[in-house]
Amino acid sequence: MKNTYFDLIEQSYYFPQEGFDLRDNSLTFHGVSLKYLIEKHGTPFRFIYLPKIGDQIKKTRNLFNRAINNNAYTGKYHFCYCTKCNHFYHVIKEALKHNVNLETSSSFDIDLILNLHKKKQIDKARIIIHNGYKTDDYLEKIVRLQEMGFKNSIVVLDSINELRRLLKINSTEKIKVGIRMAISEEAQSAYYTSRLGIPPSEIINFFKEEIRDNDRVELRMLHFFVDSGIKDTLYYWGEFQKALKLYIELKKESPNLHCFNLGGGFPIRNHLGFEYNYEYMINEIIANIKQACAKENVPDPDIFTEFGKYTVGESGAIIFEVLEQKQQNDAETWYLINNSLMNTIPDAWSIHEKFILLPVNKWNNEYGRVHIGGISCDHSDYYNSEDMNQEILLPKYDEFNEEDDRKEPLYLGFFHTGAYQDSISGYGGIKHCLIPSPKHVIVDRDERGNIVDYVYREEQSAADMFHILGYNKE
Numbered sequence: 269m270k271n272t273y274f275d276l277i278e279q280s281y282y283f284p285q286e287g288f289d290l291r292d293n294s295l296t297f298h299g300v301s302l303k304y305l306i307e308k309h310g311t312p313f314r315f316i317y318l319p320k321i322g323d324q325i326k327k328t329r330n331l332f333n334r335a336i337n338n339n340a341y342t343g344k345y346h347f348c349y350c351t352k353c354n355h356f357y358h359v360i361k362e363a364l365k366h367n368v369n370l371e372t373s374s375s376f377d378i379d380l381i382l383n384l385h386k387k388k389q390i391d392k393a394r395i396i397i398h399n400g401y402k403t404d405d406y407l408e409k410i411v412r413l414q415e416m417g418f419k420n421s422i423v424v425l426d427s428i429n430e431l432r433r434l435l436k437i438n439s440t441e442k443i444k445v446g447i448r449m450a451i452s453e454e455a456q457s458a459y460y461t462s463r464l465g466i467p468p469s470e471i472i473n474f475f476k477e478e479i480r481d482n483d484r485v486e487l488r489m490l491h492f493f494v495d496s497g498i499k500d501t502l503y504y505w506g507e508f509q510k511a512l513k514l515y516i517e518l519k520k521e522s523p524n525l526h527c528f529n530l531g532g533g534f535p536i537r538n539h540l541g542f543e544y545n546y547e548y549m550i551n552e553i554i555a556n557i558k559q560a561c562a563k564e565n566v567p568d569p570d571i572f573t574e575f576g577k578y579t580v581g582e583s584g585a586i587i588f589e590v591l592e593q594k595q596q597n598d599a600e601t602w603y604l605i606n607n608s609l610m611n612t613i614p615d616a617w618s619i620h621e622k623f624i625l626l627p628v629n630k631w632n633n634e635y636g637r638v639h640i641g642g643i644s645c646d647h648s649d650y651y652n653s654e655d656m657n658q659e660i661l662l663p664k665y666d667e668f669n670e671e672d673d674r675k676e677p678l679y680l681g682f683f684h685t686g687a688y689q690d691s692i693s694g695y696g697g698i699k700h701c702l703i704p705s706p707k708h709v710i711v712d713r714d715e716r717g718n719i720v721d722y723v724y725r726e727e728q729s730a731a732d733m734f735h736i737l738g739y740n741k742e
Contacts (some may be wrong), residue, residue, distance in 0.1 A: 271634060271635065272631065272632050272633060272634060272635070272663075273627065273630070273631050273632070273633060273634070273635040273661075273662065273663040274290070274631040274632060276635050276661060277540070277631075280540070280541070281540040281541050282540075283540065285540065287320075287582070287683075288540075288624075288626065288683075290631060293629070293631050293632055294628055294629050294631075295626055295627070295628045295629070295631075295681065297317060297585060297681070297683065298317050298319070298320060300317065302587060302628045302679070302681060303628065303629065305587070306587060306628065306679055311587050311588055311589040311606060311679065312586065312587060312588045312589070312605070312606055312607040312612070313586070313587055314584065314585065314586040314587075314612065314685070314689075314690075315584070315585055315586075315587075316354075316356075316358070316359060316580075316583050316584050316686055317583050317584075317585075318358065318359075318362045318583065320582055320583035321359065321362045321363055321366075321579060321580055321583050322362065322363075322365065322366050324575075324578060324579050324580075324582065324583075325347060325349075325363065325366040325368060325579060326366065327546075328347060328534075328546075328550075328573070328575065328578075329345065329347055331546055331547050331550045332345040332550055332554070332571070332573075333345060334547075335547075335550045335551040335553075335554040335555075336554060338551065338554075339551070339554050339555050339558045340558070341554050341557075341558050341568050342567065342568045343526075343528075343557075343567070343568035343569050343570045343571055344570045344571070345570070345571050345573075346369055346395060346527075346570060346571070346572045346573075347368050347369065347573060347575065348368065348369040348370060348371045348395070348397055348572055348573065348574045348575070349363045349368045349369070349370055349371065349574075349575065349576060349579050350371045350373070350533075350574050350575065350576030350577075350579075351370060351371065351372060351373070351377055351380060351576075351702075352373045352374075352377075352576060352691070352700065352701045352702070353576030353577050353579065353580055353581075353687040353688055354576070354580045354584075354686060354687055354688075354690065354691075355380065355691065355698065355702060355733075355737050356690070356737050356738055357734075357737055357738040357739045357741070358738060359580055359583075359686075360380075360384070360389075361389060363579060363580075364384070364389050364390060368579075369394060369395035369396065369397070369572075370390070370394065370395075370396050370397070371396075371397045371398075371399055371574045371576075372396060372397070372398050372399065372400070373399050373400035373701045373702075374400055374406060374701045374702050374703055375403055375405045375406040375409055376702035376703075376704065376730050376733055377701075377702055378406070378409035378410060378413055379409075379730040379734070380702070380730075380734070380739075381396060381413065381418075382413075383734060383739050387739075392416070392417040392418050392419065393419070393420060394418070394420065395420040395421075395422070396413075396418060396420065396421045396422070397422050397424060397446070397489075397491075397529070397572070397574065398410050398421065398422065398423045398424060399424050399426075399448070399491070399574075400426065400701065401426055402423070402426065402430050402433070402434070404433065407423075407430075407433060407434050407437060408437055410423055411434070411437045411439045411441075411443065414439070414441045414443060414444075415439060415440065415441050420444075421444065422444045422445065422446050422488055422489055422527075423443060423444070423445045423446065424445070424446040424447070424448050424489065424491045424529075425445055425446065425447050425448060425466070426448050426464060426465060426466075427465075427466060428466060428470070428474055428478070431445070431478060431479070431485070432478075434485075435482075435484060435485070439484070442483070442484060442485065442486055443484060443485045443486075444485075444486060444488045445479070445485050445486070445487055445488065445489075446487070446488060446489030446490065446491050446527065446529065447465075447466060447471055447474070447475070447487065447489070447490055447491065447518075448464060448465035448466065448491045448492065448493070449465050449466065449468050449471060449490065449491065449492040449510075449511050449514060450462050450463075450464060450465035450466055450467050450468065451465070451492055451493065451494055451495075451507045451510075451511075452507065453495075454496060454503055462493075462495070464493065465491075465492070465493070468510060468511075468514050471514060471518070472514075472517060472518065472521070475487060475518060475521060475522060476521065479522075480521065480522065486524045487518070487522045487524055487525050488524060488525060488526065488527050489525070489527035489528075489529050489572070490511065490514065490515045490518055490525065490527070490528055490529065491529035491531055491572075492507065492508075492510075492511040492529070492530070492531055493531030493532050493574075494507050494508075494531065494532045495532070496532075497532050497533050497534060497535050498530065498532050498533065498534055498535075498549060498553075499535065499549075500545075500548070500549060500552075508530075508553075508556070509556075511528075512528070512556065512557060512560050513560070515528050515569065516560060516561065516564045516566050519566050519567075519569070520564075520566065525569075526567070526569055526570055527569060527570050527571075527572055528557065528569040528570070528571055528572070529571075529572040529573075529574065530553070530571065530572065530573050530574075531573075531574055532573075532574075533573075533574070533575050533576060533577055533578045534546060534549075534575065534578040535578075536577060536578055536581040536582050536684055536687075537582060537624065537684060538621070538622045538623055538624060538684060539622060539624060540624060553571075554571075557569070557571070576687060577687040577688065579687075580686040580687050581684050581685070581686045581687040582683075582684045582686065583686040584683075584684065584685040584686025584687070584689070585681050585682065585683045585684070585685060585686075586612055586613065586681070586682045586685055586689075587628065587679060587680070587681050588605035588606055588607055588679065588680050588681075588682075589605065589606045589677050589678070589679055589680075590603045590604065590605055590606075590677055590678040590679070590680060591604050591605065591606050591643070591677075592604045593638075593665075600639060601636065601637070601638045601639070602638065602639050602640070602641050603638050603639070603640050603641070603662065603678070603680070604640075604641045604642075604643060605640060605641070605642060605643070605680065606643065607642060607643065608642035608643060608644040608646075608649050609640070609641075609642040609649055609650065609651050610642060610644060610646060610648060610649045611642075611644070611693055612689065612693060613651075613682055613685060613689055613693075614689060614692045614693045615688060615689060615692065616651050616682075617648050617649070617650075617651075618692070623682045623683060623684055623685055624682070624683040624684055625640075625651070625660065625662075625680065625681070625682055625683075626680070626681055626683065627662055627663050627678060627679065627680055627681075628679035628680065628681055629676060629678065629679055630663040630665055630678055631663065633663035633664055633665055634663070634664050635661050635662060635663055635664060636661065636662070636664045637659050637660065637661055638660050638661075638662050639651075639652040639660065640652065640660065640680070662678075662680070663678060665678055688700070695736075696736040697728065697732065697733075697736055698733065698736055698737065699728075702733055704727050704728035704729070704732075704733070705725075705727065705728040706727055707723060707725070707726055707727045708723070708724040708725040709721055709722070709723055709724065710722055710723075710724045
């Protein structure tokens with residue numbers, strides 16, 4: 269009796285499970301035959317299963333609305349999609365089918381908003397939250413956006429100086445602003461306080477001195493963001509309670525304040541044994557806000573979440589072919605795939621992010637411990653541990669044995685890669701937060717030793733970005 273890879277998975281996890289099943293001994297993803305996609309498109313390829321995006325949005329809205337009803341909560345829930353997680357037109361278009369609001373993070377994101385409006389994907393009533401460091405160009409575009417009639421555009425102030433620079437811009441419109449509260453980082457962080465946002469000890473005075481009596485701005489939102497996400501930990505609840513207490517203090521001073529933005533995001537499944545009680549966490553959030561506001565006789569705020577990775581992460585996958593296996597010593601077997609992991613899944617090596625890794629075929633073969641290597645010459649181009657086992661177990665195969673179906677190579681899939689991987693890897697020239705590639709200047713000396721310099725390439729433009737992202741195809 270042999271221990272097959274199927275036996276391993278069946279005995280270790282609940283399988284089949286959401287999104288993953290077998291058909292004719294080959295893996296399917298949300299009912300789509302990966303073998304069919306391989307035969308049609310070859311490998312390697314990445315793909316996005318668009319319906320999963322809507323599923324995530326509907327699931328979250330349903331859970332928040334249920335918790336709101338169960339707790340007799342009087343505020344509303346607003347789902348925002350963070351464009352920086354995946355800027356592709358087909359992805360944002362799919363999210364907008366479900367009437368999401370949008371969160372921007374850089375100057376070019378405003379160009380993206382205008383592009384979506386021109387394509388009639390959004391109207392001027394859409395709620396748009398502006399986060400990130402605000403360059404002068406970013407602030408100017410935000411103000412012009414509001415003057416065009418985007419009345420539900422909210423600038424989340426990342427620093428006190430940001431408001432001062434904002435007010436230097438001439439505008440006929442009263443500008444809606446939010447304040448981002450700087451959080452204390454987790455104990456293992458390299459620094460104590462996030463560089464993003466304003467220290468909570470300064471926010472009340474900042475509001476009283478520079479916002480309350482200023483007829484050019486009005487405070488609508490308090491925002492906080494925990495980088496590790498919304499998790500049932502003492503650390504998260506501590507930062508949550510700090511932000512909630514600050515919101516209540518601010519609300520007593522500011523009648524126009526009515527939005528409490530949780531920022532952060534829910535975790536996504538990064539292994540088959542993943543467990544997270546979304547319903548419990550959402551109910552606890554609503555119940556805590558309700559209880560705190562009732563105690564202080566403050567109206568329940570509208571709740572905003574900014575979900576990017578959670579919205580699109582589980583929709584993506586990348587499929588590779590194993591080109592060769594190498595036995596480097598008695599204990600280490602390498603499967604070499606037909607691309608670079610550093611290029612296609614940069615989070616795996618840069619921040620040691622884990623993804624669901626499964627073979628597409630050969631589930632009836634015995635399994636063994638392996639390392640996966642890319643075809644680049646960099647020694648960091650590898651993947652060798654799963655979140656649960658600290659090792660990778662995959663089907664064995666004999667590449668020289670005709671009976672082992674060598675006619676069909678072993679194919680591997682990394683799943684739930686739909687967020688950030690394209691922008692961080694620089695797909696086609698795209699960058700994180702749509703921050704453009706800077707101007708490229710060449711400096712040399714002529715025969716007399718004098719400096720000679722010229723522009724090799726200008727800074728990347730919004731048009732360049734949108735061409736890559738598919739906004740010019742419709």
